Amino acid sequence: MTGGSQGAGYRPVIGLEVHAQLLTHSKMFCGCDARYSGARPNSHVCPVCLGLPGALPVINRAALEQTLMVATALNCRVPETSRFDRKNYPYPDIPKGYQISQYAAPLGRAGHLDIFHADGPDRVGIIRVHLEEDTGKTMHSVLDGRPVSLVDYNRSGVPLLEIVSEPCIHSPDAARRYFAGLREVLVYLGVNSGDMEEGVLRADVNVSLSRGAHPGAKVEIKNLNSFRAVTRALEFEIDRQAALLEAGGQVAQETRGWDEGQEETVSQRSKEYAEDYRYFPEPDLPALTVSPERVEEIRRTLPELPAARRARYVDSAGLSPYEAEVITQDPALASLFDETLSLQPPGGSKAVANWIMGELLRLLHEAAVPLEASNISPRGLSGLLRLLGDGTITNAQAKIVFARMFETGAEADEIVRREGLAQIADTDELAATVRRVLAENEALVRDYVEKGGKTEGPLIGKVMAATGGRANAALVRELIRSLLSPEATAQ
Numbered sequence: 001m002t003g004g005s006q007g008a009g010y011r012p013v014i015g016l017e018v019h020a021q022l023l024t025h026s027k028m029f030c031g032c033d034a035r036y037s038g039a040r041p042n043s044h045v046c047p048v049c050l051g052l053p054g055a056l057p058v059i060n061r062a063a064l065e066q067t068l069m070v071a072t073a074l075n076c077r078v079p080e081t082s083r084f085d086r087k088n089y090p091y092p093d094i095p096k097g098y099q100i101s102q103y104a105a106p107l108g109r110a111g112h113l114d115i116f117h118a119d120g121p122d123r124v125g126i127i128r129v130h131l132e133e134d135t136g137k138t139m140h141s142v143l144d145g146r147p148v149s150l151v152d153y154n155r156s157g158v159p160l161l162e163i164v165s166e167p168c169i170h171s172p173d174a175a176r177r178y179f180a181g182l183r184e185v186l187v188y189l190g191v192n193s194g195d196m197e198e199g200v201l202r203a204d205v206n207v208s209l210s211r212g213a214h215p216g217a218k219v220e221i222k223n224l225n226s227f228r229a230v231t232r233a234l235e236f237e238i239d240r241q242a243a244l245l246e247a248g249g250q251v252a253q254e255t256r257g258w259d260e261g262q263e264e265t266v267s268q269r270s271k272e273y274a275e276d277y278r279y280f281p282e283p284d285l286p287a288l289t290v291s292p293e294r295v296e297e298i299r300r301t302l303p304e305l306p307a308a309r310r311a312r313y314v315d316s317a318g319l320s321p322y323e324a325e326v327i328t329q330d331p332a333l334a335s336l337f338d339e340t341l342s343l344q345p346p347g348g349s350k351a352v353a354n355w356i357m358g359e360l361l362r363l364l365h366e367a368a369v370p371l372e373a374s375n376i377s378p379r380g381l382s383g384l385l386r387l388l389g390d391g392t393i394t395n396a397q398a399k400i401v402f403a404r405m406f407e408t409g410a411e412a413d414e415i416v417r418r419e420g421l422a423q424i425a426d427t428d429e430l431a432a433t434v435r436r437v438l439a440e441n442e443a444l445v446r447d448y449v450e451k452g453g454k455t456e457g458p459l460i461g462k463v464m465a466a467t468g469g470r471a472n473a474a475l476v477r478e479l480i481r482s483l484l485s486p487e488a489t490a491q
């Protein structure tokens, strides 16, 4: 939060409505393929998702299951009966003239998500989790010199989850952490790709500034599809409202949009008159019944969630909270960690974590690919750590081997054999090289002797360079010490 609003004694009150597309094969109420990314406009449509007269919706069972998983993972109460309602509003991207959504009886109520930071967890209350259908997409273009609006219904009817938080968040940073935590849970459950650039996860945020017991007018900012946009839009809005209030003005209750280029919120429509969606129960669909036994079964079969995994890494694997956080950011990375560790001798967790957080993340970042697209496997990483642990290769060589594994998927020992990478641990062979390096670097040797052996680093570096990084560093240090010891130099 920025200075102005704090100085004036205003407290931001923030809530988020997050929309997440579910990863089902077909759409919410018809058999059309829900995976429309890159498809020709209006190629994934049928009478149901085009809203043609007489077409009847059928509930997608997978979408229902996924929603129940999310509701359970977010500690929601799942009522035995829930139902769909019609939300009426006239928009070109809603072909029926209404959206099928859940209003009066959602699938999940009164849950929470704990978000972690340096001071421990912060609990964000969740009012509801409900299921609805996504809208089509309107685009504005120019055709034959005239402005036209085009609409693509491929997205129309894709299952959409809405997760509404309590207005209990008090800073843009906490809002970002909550959104990120929610994304993590959805990705871990395998119900959303988390690919925010594709628009599969978007947030509407609402924010007001309260002063003492006086609540402020609520402003909603629609359609934010990155963590940065959530943070920046809230920062901007808090400053804007604080400046207005300090100048004696009033904040209008309204809906605003976020202009990414200008980095500012812009007024879209006034909320003076609350929208009247004329909700009523969807007559074409039956009510939903979910037994407590079914909810219990879903709870039992949920995968380990990121927060639990982080706690396990800190408590039983001995990782720092930071290491645990980096490794759990992607379920694929966490699986690699778990599976590699299971192939290692006990106590190897730090080494496994270091390789994942260091070389692996660096190479993935450079190649701009997800872990699944690389050739690194638990078996491969474990093989590399074994060669490093028994001294067959040096740390510098291990990095080369790892890069080859990343490219080709070959086993570590095969790469070492093929490229002649094994380290020089033969004392006689190394001693000859160390003698030569000492003879060639008189100044460094003088410095070493004068400072009583405190400057061995540059000499070790010279030997490593002379051997192409293949020398056993511990042995080199030992050789330098003995060759330059007072007894040896006195002779």
Ligand SMILES: [Zn+2]
Pocket: 027, 030, 031, 032, 044, 045, 046, 047, 048, 049, 050, 157
């Ligand atoms: Zn369809």
